[in-house]
Amino acid sequence: MTDSDSPRKDPYQVLARKYRPETFADLVGQEAMVRTLKNAFAADRIAQAFIMTGIRGTGKTTTARIIAKGMNCVGPDGNGGPTTDPCGKCDPCRKIMSGSFMDVLELDAASSTGVDNIRELNQMANTRPAEGRYKIFIIDEVHMLSTGAFNALLKTLEEPPAHTKFILATTEIRKVPVTVLSRCQRFDLRRIEPEDMIGLLRRIANSETAEITDEALALITRAAEGSARDATSLLDQAISHGAGETSADQVRAMLGLADRGRVLDLYEMIMRGDAAAALTELSAQYAGGADPLAVLRDLAEITHWVSVVKITPDAAEDPTIGPDERARGVSLAERLPMRAMTRMWQMLLKALEEVSVAPNAMMAAEMAVIRLTHVAELPSPEDLLRKLKDTPRPPDGPNGGGGGNGGWWLRTRAGHGRACGGRGASAYARPVRAAGGTFGPGPAHAIGGPLRRSGQRRGDQPGPGARDRTGAGPLPDLRSRGRTDPRQPRRQAAGRGRSRRAPDRLPPRRHRIRPGRQCTWQSCPASARPVGNVDRQQVGNHPRQCRRR
Known part of the structure; x- marks a missing residue:
């Protein structure tokens, strides 16, 4: 038997395409949109244009294809009408799923962004369908169109022919002009809940006869972040990595994640302020293959989860979290104060930025752990206030002031001096030398100068009981030189035959x-x-x- 006579094996198809939903019943986690579309089809109230928005991998393009199949399905007997349950056996259904149906055109707006592409689309929209009941245009990533292309599409989108329908899909709904949104029915596709995602992955694994643990599926679900395409792609990779039986440790090694229990150990060491033990644990996880950035992300995720559990205890019932981790998280929420966790959250966000741009991620992660352990030992504001209240007040100086230099004289804006202690000085006052004392600290921008009594000559010392011009009190023995007034206008020296310089x-x-x-x-x-x-x-x-x- 030659190679040409042997049966040809079909090429391998990735799980994300192999298990792509073909009907509305296969869509996971989009019940509200499915109910709206079913009612619209049943009442024959099909809009002229739809726009699907949501994160990647939630079924925007898949939903558009299902709508296109339902509007052109003729049933197995060829006499069917528009339906939300396409048969998948008639010629239009099979051609639409394979991408060879002439009346369903998919346009990638990321590569066809110009006005010329939209002009060609407008010309095709005015022609009658060749095979099906409706001519349907699916524009993916519509937010990538240029401003001119959007403007060229407006008229056709508002008043298309009766046989033409538009289905737009985008992940950046804010970039789509309001004039386009007002002409479409909008559907927001939600992130898929963890319970639904785990059930979907379990059905796919059973269909592929692959052995995978529930903990491994929980790790894949957490890494997918609500995207069904990401989850199925990770499941496909995990099945190949496990070679028949996939465990949670293999999934962690595949994703570069640290053990969740060890990350909790590191979290507790940091909150205790044990820097040496925390650095040792971080080095051990790094030697085991964990990414330092992934470890810090896990710490931030644990901080957020414990904080939420402290406020709402029902948040601990998360299907992606094991029983041991749930018990430890509840215990941490009871013991740790909210102020410490919010402070750690802010510092972890800053540390994630530093690690992502650092030339050596491990060094940056170690410095972040050192900072976190030292900040964990800081007292709360309540403890500081209590400590200040319990601390006795220092004794007053010999001149009644609180300072240890016997008080000093302060020059104020009013031009008179007053004796001051170590506290309560005006922000505009500056210290000058008092009789028998020293200079005290004061702001450098203070305005004012030394004092003398009225009629006193320069160089004379004020006699006992002398008062200043304002009569505010006795003057000290001043030997300090004041500053010039910065508000005084600067004058230039004028003279015959000389340059006028300042x-x-x-x-x-x-x-x-x-x-x-x-x-x-x-x-x-x-x-x-x-x-x-x-x-x-x-x-x-x-x-x-x-x-x-």
């Missing part, structure tokens, strides 16, 4: 201040200095009366 840009030069003149500016820094030479650069920013010495 005084602060003149070269430093010694300048004599005559002792017989008294400056009328209260904040003049020369008034607190002994009579002598001062830099002209310093005097240059003073008022006019001071520069004309």
Whole structure:
């Protein structure tokens, strides 16, 4: 028997295509949409255009093909009408599923985005069907069309011929113009619930005579995130990986996941603040093949789940979670405070960003674990308040202030000084040297200068009982030099035969201040200095009366 005489074996077909739903009864988790479409077909209220939206792998294109089959199905006897239960045996049903039906055109908007493609579509929409009852256009990923293409489609979409129907599918409904949405009936396809997904995977595994554990199916369901196509593709890979019998450990190794129990151990070590044990456990999981980014994602997922269980205990009844993990999660929710878990959630989100862009993911993950363990030891605000209340107040200084330097004098905006302790100082005050004391800390932007009594000459010391100009109180023995007022306008030096340069840009030069003149500016820094030479650069920013010495 030669090779040409041997029976030809059909090529292998992936599970996602082999078990693709062919009727509305086969759709999983979309009961609301199925009920609406069945009622519309029964009442002969079929819209001119539909738009399907949802995440990947929930059945948007599959639903469009089922609608196309139902509208063109003629039944086994050839006398049937539009139905929601296509027979799958008539010629239109078989050709539509194989993609060879002339009156059902599928357009990929990702590769046909221009106006010319939509113009050709408009011309074909005006022609009569060649084989079926309706001419149906399925536009997948419709949000990829250009603005001009959307505008060219509007008129045909609003008033198509009676024999033409449009079915649009997209994963980005926000990118579709409102003018298009208003001309279509919209159906939002939901994520498939974990219970329905596990049942679907179990039926497929039984049909393929593959042995796979329930825990392995739960891991696949969790990784699929509600997408039936992703779940069936992962199941196909897991069956090949297991070679007949697939366990949960094999699925973890295939997906690069860490053991869920070990991730819970790592979570408890972090919440205890045991950095050494947490780093050891992370290194062991990394040596076992776990991805550091996947470990941090599992930690974030556990943090979210435990937080939700703490608020709503019914959330623990998740079919994708085993009994041991459920018991540990409930115990953690009872022991851990919500403030610590929310703080860990925020830091894990930041750590995921750092690990994803770091040149060495393991190093970034270790640094993230170290930060998490140290933050777990921080006290709560209630504990800090309680500690502050229990701490005795330090004794007052010798001058009545709370500081240890005997208090200091503060210059305020009003131009008068007041004695202050270590607390309660004005934000606009700055410390100056008090008699027998030291400089105290104060803001560097304070405005004001030293004080002297009315009629006092520069260089003279205030006598006992001297008061300042405002009469606010006795003056201290001041030897500090104040700052110039930043609000004072800067004046340029004018002179015959000289360039008009700003005084602060003149070269430093010694300048004599005559002792017989008294400056009328209260904040003049020369008034607190002994009579002598001062830099002209310093005097240059003073008022006019001071520069004309």
